[in-house]
Amino acid sequence: MKKVCIVTGSSRGIGKGIAMAFAKEGARIVINYCSHDADARETADEITKQHHAEVEIVKADVSKEEEVIEMIKNIKDRFGTVDILINNAGIHKDSMVWKMNSSFWNEVMSTNLTGAFLCTKHVLPIMREKLWGRIVNISSVVGQIGTFGTCNYAASKSGLFGFTKGVAKEVADKNITVNCVALGYIDAGMNLRLPEEIRQKALQDIPMKRFGKIGEVTDLVVFLCTSEASSYITGQVIHINGGYYM
Ligand SMILES: NC(=O)c1ccc[n+]([C@@H]2O[C@H](COP(=O)([O-])OP(=O)(O)OC[C@H]3O[C@@H](n4cnc5c(N)ncnc54)[C@H](OP(=O)(O)O)[C@@H]3O)[C@@H](O)[C@H]2O)c1
Known part of the structure; x- marks a missing residue:
């Protein structure tokens, strides 16, 4: 697979793991982050x-539209296209x-929810034109059950459920799937x-x-984005939580 894969917030943590996994599958990888340059450099190496x-490596704050536009432009210049978008960048306060x-x-709302909106908005013209795309939004069990002191985070993460379903319907006929993984x-x-x-x-x-x-x-x-066996799965919220929320 030579697919071009953007993983937002992939300089460390879960995004780094996702970027490594796509690289193992042979994808071309975009490491995005917002502030910690050394982490991004290390991960890329x-x-x-x-x-x-x-x-x-593209430093861009996903909550700022002009930075997202510039990021997508850089990626098009380097790789010519975008096939896979993982909206993973997230913070809690x-x-x-x-x-x-x-x-x-x-x-929290502008990074976790608006960030996913902006990145999706600006990669979809590319995916719609090529009639293929895979988008996965990374959400959280906290958006499903709520926890003390995290109502902003919970609202942003459950916002991704509705966002996923709405976008999935809009692009389903263009062979683009949009799913949400609630961790x-x-x-x-x-x-x-x-x-x-x-x-x-x-x-x-x-x-x-x-x-x-x-x-x-x-x-x-990776299954949701690369396997033929997942090509009829769209608009879903998939829970992966050891049974914490059923
Ligand atoms: N870890 C868990 O157990 C868990 C559970 C449920 C859900 N999640 C979700 O999984 C995702 C990744 O979390 P994580 O645990 O890996 O967090 P993390 O270790 O804090 O990593 C967050 C990543 O996002 C980047 N980032 C933050 N704000 C950004 C912005 N405005 N624009 C672009 N990049 C930005 C960070 O880079 P810089 O700091 O350099 O900007 C970093 O690469 C999040 O959406 C989180 O809500 C995690």
Whole structure:
């Protein structure tokens, strides 16, 4: 596969794992991030060394339309097209709602939800023209059950459910699938930075009594984007959470 795959927020954490998995499949990879240059450089080097993949690093804040437009232009200049978009970039800024600063609300919504909108908006003309595309939006179990202090994050992540379904209907006749993967607690990224007591409490509540492995996430995402067997799956929210939410 020589598909061109953009993974937003792929300089570290889950996005890095997804980018590595697509590189292993032979894809050309776009590493996107917003602030930490060294992480992006390291990830790109690792991908090149391990999988000899072609990699483009693009620093762009997905919440800013002009930066997204510039990112897509750079990718078209380098690779000529876009086949796969993984809307993975995400942040959390936690607070009880009655104490929440509006900036916390706005930053989380604009990265997690508006970011997915902007990247989707600007890759779809390319996918519509070539009559093929795969989009996966990375959501969270928190958007399904809610947790204390994360109403902004939960709203952004459940917003992705409706966004996925609406877009999936609009592009289904162009051979473009759009799905959403709602992750439980995964052994990577922001989960590793949570306070230990919260991680232990989550573990007690997960029927499988363990966190998800990054490979379990990447296998699903790669399947949705590369396998012929997934070509009739669109507009779905797929849960991968060890039974935490059923
Ligand atoms: N880890 C989990 O257990 C878990 C569970 C459920 C859902 N998720 C979801 O999985 C996704 C990845 O999370 P993670 O745990 O891997 O988080 P992470 O380790 O914090 O990584 C976040 C990535 O997003 C980038 N990023 C942040 N803001 C951005 C922006 N405005 N524009 C472009 N890139 C941006 C970061 O790079 P810079 O910092 O350099 O910008 C980084 O590459 C998120 O959507 C998260 O909600 C994670």
